[in-house]
Amino acid sequence: MSARREARLWVVQRASAALLAFCVAVHLVTIVYAVRGGLSAAEVLSRTRGNFAWMAFYALFVFAAAAHGSIGLRTVAMEWLGWKKSTADLLMWFAASGLAGLGAQAVYAVVRP
Amino acid sequence: MEVNELRVNVWRGGADGRFQQFAVPRRASQTVLDVVTYIQRRLDPTLAYRFACRVGMCGSCAMTVNGAPRWTCRTHVDRVARDGALEIAPLANMPVVRDLVADMREFFDKWAKARGQFTPTRTRADEFAVVKPASRQRMEADAGIECIGCGVCYAACDVVKWNRDYLGPAALNRAWTLANDARDGGQKARLHAVAGDAGCHSCHTTMSCTELCPKKLSPTRSISGLKRATLAIVLRGEDGE
Ligand code: SF4
Ligand code: SF4
Ligand code: FES
Numbered sequence: 001m002s003a004r005r006e007a008r009l010w011v012v013q014r015a016s017a018a019l020l021a022f023c024v025a026v027h028l029v030t031i032v033y034a035v036r037g038g039l040s041a042a043e044v045l046s047r048t049r050g051n052f053a054w055m056a057f058y059a060l061f062v063f064a065a066a067a068h069g070s071i072g073l074r075t076v077a078m079e080w081l082g083w084k085k086s087t088a089d090l091l092m093w094f095a096a097s098g099l100a101g102l103g104a105q106a107v108y109a110v111v112r113p
Numbered sequence: 114m115e116v117n118e119l120r121v122n123v124w125r126g127g128a129d130g131r132f133q134q135f136a137v138p139r140r141a142s143q144t145v146l147d148v149v150t151y152i153q154r155r156l157d158p159t160l161a162y163r164f165a166c167r168v169g170m171c172g173s174c175a176m177t178v179n180g181a182p183r184w185t186c187r188t189h190v191d192r193v194a195r196d197g198a199l200e201i202a203p204l205a206n207m208p209v210v211r212d213l214v215a216d217m218r219e220f221f222d223k224w225a226k227a228r229g230q231f232t233p234t235r236t237r238a239d240e241f242a243v244v245k246p247a248s249r250q251r252m253e254a255d256a257g258i259e260c261i262g263c264g265v266c267y268a269a270c271d272v273v274k275w276n277r278d279y280l281g282p283a284a285l286n287r288a289w290t291l292a293n294d295a296r297d298g299g300q301k302a303r304l305h306a307v308a309g310d311a312g313c314h315s316c317h318t319t320m321s322c323t324e325l326c327p328k329k330l331s332p333t334r335s336i337s338g339l340k341r342a343t344l345a346i347v348l349r350g351e352d353g354e
Binding site: 002003004005006007008009010011078079080085 | 272275276304305306308309310312314340343344346347
């Protein structure tokens with residue numbers, strides 16, 4: 001039913017926004033910390049390889065970004081491009097799985113032992 | 114030099130009409146409604162426009178004045194004229210009937226769609242409901258109750274423009290006042306009526322409605338309240354009636 005679905009998406013959108021606020025803050029601080037004295041792949045990997053905490057953090061980050069971005073795209077498609085809800089829903093799932101898939105691959109690449 | 118004449122561009126005709134220019138003498142404390150009335154009485158009696166109370170109570174005189182929706186009876190020319198010029202058009206986001214008259218049917222139909230009707234739960238045989246003035250619910254309802262149904266917020270809202278089904282700020286504000294009415298028995302159905310992509314979840318919190326509401330209400334705030342209230346639908350999985 002439409003009401004419940006939209007209400008659910010709204011909750012996911014809100015919750016993922018809150019997660020993103022936290023994740024982006026941690027991410028920015030990490031960047032500042034990581035680039036002090038030059039940035040090298042070896043240094044980054046030495047921090048992340050086999051580190052379960054970083055893996056969990058980035059997995060969460062990827063999940064929140066995929067959810068937030070795709071729900072937003074769905075709205076943009078409906079409001080600005082005039083797409084039907086069913087088509088916009090497909091776009092949402094496509095974007096969500098694409099982002100989650102690519103993100104998961106990247107997370108795996110940096111934390112794999 | 115003091116400007117003693119206003120150049121006034123007034124919308125004439127229906128949706129495919131155009132602006133017609135009139136020269137109107139400038140007066141002290143002149144309102145935009147005074148200007149329109151002067152044109153209709155002295156310059157062109159065929160001009161169609163709508164008003165009733167002239168004192169900001171009835172909500173019938175709203176028009177687009179220099180690009181923004183306003184209640185014309187309480188909008189002073191001083192505040193809105195630019196270099197002695199005014200442009201007056203019918204309210205946006207509604208079909209034009211003729212000249213300055215917009216068709217408000219859809220606007221009001223949406224109040225009904227948002228379940229803006231009170232659903233009684235008592236009869237006259239019952240005791241009065243006691244609602245404490247300081248209770249949170251009563252205060253929430255008070256904050257939105259003074260709406261005069263002028264349609265200014267609706268004309269100002271971009272989401273209404275994008276999505277013709279969107280119920281709009283006034284209808285949702287009304288729904289929120291009832292959502293806080295302890296005596297009302299239609300809460301579940303109302304919550305379902307105002308959720309979804311034609312309802313509160315479509316609001317982008319741009320606040321044009323709140324910025325321009327002549328009664329200084331905040332439909333934006335009411336809509337946020339509705340969004341929070343719809344959590345019940347998600348958490349408890351409540352279905353509509
Ligand atoms: S706050 Fe919401 S209802 Fe008000 S003008 Fe913006 S989108 Fe429309
Ligand atoms: S909320 Fe304000 S702007 Fe909207 S109809 Fe009511 S009084 Fe007019
Ligand atoms: S004429 Fe009644 S509100 Fe303006």
